[in-house]
Amino acid sequence: PGKRTRKPPWLKVRAPGGTNYRDVAALMRQHKLHTVCEEARCPNIGECWENRTATFMLLGDVCTRACRFCAVTKGRPQTLDWEEPFRVAEAVKTLGLRHAVVTSVNRDDLPDGGAIIFALTIREIRKAQPGCGIEVLVPDFEGNPEAVRTVVEAAPDIYNHNIETVPRLYPRVRPKAKYRQSLQTLEWAKAWGPSGMLTKSGLMVGLGETIEEVIQVMADLRDSGVDIVTIGQYLRPSNWHLPIKRYVRPEEFAELKRIGLEMGFKHVESGPLVRSSYHAHEQSAAAVCR
Numbered sequence: 001p002g003k004r005t006r007k008p009p010w011l012k013v014r015a016p017g018g019t020n021y022r023d024v025a026a027l028m029r030q031h032k033l034h035t036v037c038e039e040a041r042c043p044n045i046g047e048c049w050e051n052r053t054a055t056f057m058l059l060g061d062v063c064t065r066a067c068r069f070c071a072v073t074k075g076r077p078q079t080l081d082w083e084e085p086f087r088v089a090e091a092v093k094t095l096g097l098r099h100a101v102v103t104s105v106n107r108d109d110l111p112d113g114g115a116i117i118f119a120l121t122i123r124e125i126r127k128a129q130p131g132c133g134i135e136v137l138v139p140d141f142e143g144n145p146e147a148v149r150t151v152v153e154a155a156p157d158i159y160n161h162n163i164e165t166v167p168r169l170y171p172r173v174r175p176k177a178k179y180r181q182s183l184q185t186l187e188w189a190k191a192w193g194p195s196g197m198l199t200k201s202g203l204m205v206g207l208g209e210t211i212e213e214v215i216q217v218m219a220d221l222r223d224s225g226v227d228i229v230t231i232g233q234y235l236r237p238s239n240w241h242l243p244i245k246r247y248v249r250p251e252e253f254a255e256l257k258r259i260g261l262e263m264g265f266k267h268v269e270s271g272p273l274v275r276s277s278y279h280a281h282e283q284s285a286a287a288v289c290r
């Protein structure tokens with residue numbers, strides 16, 4: 001552990017830098033927007049931005065939590081920016097998106113965890129770009145049912161909350177979160193959201209979990225009514241972050257996908273470079289069409 005190992009060939013990515021990539025980067029600067037693509041140093045940024053796909057990050061770029069797998073800056077967050085929902089909607093329109101993914105840092109300093117900003121953003125995107133699929137990737141809101149309700153009442157197409165890892169590894173990977181609480185928020189969203197709204201979750205592998213534990217998490221997600229699951233390789237953003245225990249092979253990801261579909265998920269996106277928002281548009285289309 002801690003030793004630098006060479007990445008396996010299946011983790012090779014496209015280097016950022018095409019015309020579309022530069023357009024997206026300029027637009028984000030111009031609208032003073034944050035993206036998880038940049039803040040989390042996502043390996044897919046070259047491909048996604050070239051395809052004019054990005055994941056917006058609401059509520060600033062400083063997080064009140066300090067998960068040991070995540071590259072987002074930790075600390076005391078900024079004051080709320082009520083103009084942000086409008087700027088995101090404007091950017092969605094300018095980019096001509098057909099599927100927008102909106103996430104946020106965790107804001108445990110706010111009574112509703114920022115749920116109202118999610119709701120406003122959903123409504124503004126609907127107005128600015130009708131027909132665009134809207135996916136929100138939300139925090140656990142510390143298990144606050146009212147926050148979950150606020151978000152689903154704004155009727156996103158997909159309510160996504162990542163379970164991230166297996167329960168045994170929570171104390172090390174997600175110390176401020178609770179496994180059952182995360183499942184509970186997904187159940188609430190399903191029960192209270194509009195009919196037709198899909199729920200989604202995701203986890204990382206390569207942190208020391210066993211395949212059996214991953215399968216158990218998938219079963220728990222199914223029991224909570226989750227429709228779509230994403231599974232990807234954990235990559236260490238820096239030496240402060242948890243070490244990679246192992247590189248999961250593409251065949252194992254394929255096997256997890258097969259198992260997930262058998263369990264009844266509408267869609268399973270499972271592969272080394274899969275992130276919650278990777279190919280998000282194709283994921284939702286596949287889930288709706290099944």
Ligand code: SF4
Nearest residue numbers: 037042045048277278
């Ligand atoms: Fe951004 Fe998601 Fe693509 Fe990563 S996978 S670059 S976070 S849209």
Ligand code: SF4
Nearest residue numbers: 063065067070072106
């Ligand atoms: Fe990163 Fe989310 Fe954890 Fe904050 S709560 S450190 S943004 S994973």
